[in-house]
Amino acid sequence: MANDKAKSGKEIMPSVAVAAVMSFLKDTRGQDTWTARDLAQTLGIGTAEAAKAITLMDMQGYVKAARGGREWFTTAAGQTVSGSKLPHYTSERVETALAGLKERIAAARKDFKSPYKITAAVAFGDFLGEQPRVQAADVGIELARRKSDASENTSATESKARLAFLKQLRAKNAGLNVVPYQEWMSKRSHQKLF
Numbered sequence: 674m675a676n677d678k679a680k681s682g683k684e685i686m687p688s689v690a691v692a693a694v695m696s697f698l699k700d701t702r703g704q705d706t707w708t709a710r711d712l713a714q715t716l717g718i719g720t721a722e723a724a725k726a727i728t729l730m731d732m733q734g735y736v737k738a739a740r741g742g743r744e745w746f747t748t749a750a751g752q753t754v755s756g757s758k759l760p761h762y763t764s765e766r767v768e769t770a771l772a773g774l775k776e777r778i779a780a781a782r783k784d785f786k787s788p789y790k791i792t793a794a795v796a797f798g799d800f801l802g803e804q805p806r807v808q809a810a811d812v813g814i815e816l817a818r819r820k821s822d823a824s825e826n827t828s829a830t831e832s833k834a835r836l837a838f839l840k841q842l843r844a845k846n847a848g849l850n851v852v853p854y855q856e857w858m859s860k861r862s863h864q865k866l867f
Contacts, residue, residue: 687725689718693857694726698735698747698755700799702808706744717860760799760806762848767800767810770848774812775866777842782867789816789838794866795858809847812866814839815854 735751
């Protein structure tokens with residue numbers, strides 16, 4: 674089977690990260706339908722990769738074809754697995770939350786006593802579209818340690834410290850979901866925060 678795949682030069686599985694595809698499904702909450710082109714443009718992938726991803730999502734019951742198979746809709750199972758919520762924020766509220774986060778990021782980047790340096794920060798989600806109501810913005814923030822301690826924390830302790838730092842940046846703002854940065858976040862449609 675592996676030789677057949679190598680001989681044909683065609684990969685069956687899409688090369689796009691599953692988390693990226695789930696972020697797209699989350700963005701479709703509140704939309705009647707979407708297309709393979711929408712998926713490709715949002716995730717910054719080719720249409721062939723988008724078609725592979727749609728095939729897998731269809732097989733898993735996360736999406737269903739609409740209007741002759743050219744358009745798709747996200748099923749209840751797709752909404753659940755992607756973590757989407759009913760859009761209830763205004764775009765203005767999310768933009769205000771992001772503006773506050775930008776200020777906190779700028780302050781943290783100037784604070785040389787901080788244990789972490791913020792090396793990347795991107796926001797993405799349905800707020801980038803033109804819907805009247807949106808979900809909380811997803812924000813990926815990449816952290817690097819400012820100083821390497823001789824008594825380096827265990828990975829579990831370090832992970833908890835990073836999450837606590839991200840939570841502090843979020844500042845109890847319900848309009849934001851702040852998570853550790855992953856490379857795919859900068860490949861999909863997004864807004865840079867610095």
